[in-house]
Amino acid sequence: MSGHRFNYCPNCATELQWLARLEDGGEKARLRCVACDWTHWNNPTPVLAAVIEMADRDGQVLLARNAAWSGKMFALITGFMEAGETPEEGIAREVLEETSLKVDALKLIGVYDFQRMNQIIIAYHAVARGEIALSPELAEYRLYRPEDIKCWRAGTGYAVADWLTARGITPQWVDLPPRPAPDAAA
Numbered sequence: 564m565s566g567h568r569f570n571y572c573p574n575c576a577t578e579l580q581w582l583a584r585l586e587d588g589g590e591k592a593r594l595r596c597v598a599c600d601w602t603h604w605n606n607p608t609p610v611l612a613a614v615i616e617m618a619d620r621d622g623q624v625l626l627a628r629n630a631a632w633s634g635k636m637f638a639l640i641t642g643f644m645e646a647g648e649t650p651e652e653g654i655a656r657e658v659l660e661e662t663s664l665k666v667d668a669l670k671l672i673g674v675y676d677f678q679r680m681n682q683i684i685i686a687y688h689a690v691a692r693g694e695i696a697l698s699p700e701l702a703e704y705r706l707y708r709p710e711d712i713k714c715w716r717a718g719t720g721y722a723v724a725d726w727l728t729a730r731g732i733t734p735q736w737v738d739l740p741p742r743p744a745p746d747a748a749a
């Protein structure tokens with residue numbers, strides 16, 4: 564549903580139209596350009612996320628509040644991949660850019676869908692250390708004992724729950740706050 568909205572063809576600037584066409588999976592309506600045949604596939608965007616375990620702070624987990632959010636939601640560090648980097652390089656870069664922390668080790672937790680944002684979340688457990696200095700995107704952070712973290716039932720909440728479960732901790736669930744800002748992968 565969400566994601567980029569295209570009104571005009573990025574190739575030839577003709578106005579796009581919803582047109583049904585026969586594809587491998589059957590007839591499918593998409594935004595298409597009648598002039599040059601460009602198609603807006605609207606594939607989900609990969610988003611990287613990290614459960615940051617602080618190696619030098621007793622194994623506490625860092626969650627941060629996005630400056631653009633109105634509520635008091637603390638979430639995983641997330642970010643988009645850059646061209647030319649691996650997912651591991653991308654999440655290590657995002658953790659460094661957003662918190663100044665250096666990642667010692669990464670392990671994939673899992674891949675999670677987040678259809679409301681037309682995203683797919685690739686979640687890592689990141690062991691990190693160093694002084695914390697947040698990017699301007701983030702308003703504040705908190706360090707939590709893993710057993711005190713609450714998971715919401717969407718996006719990265721499931722990644723956190725899987726990570727906790729793998730450590731023998733039964734996840735605690737909370738309701739999602741109403742309508743987080745775009746980009747809030749959680």
Ligand SMILES: [Zn+2]
Nearest residue numbers: 572575596599
């Ligand atoms: Zn076109």
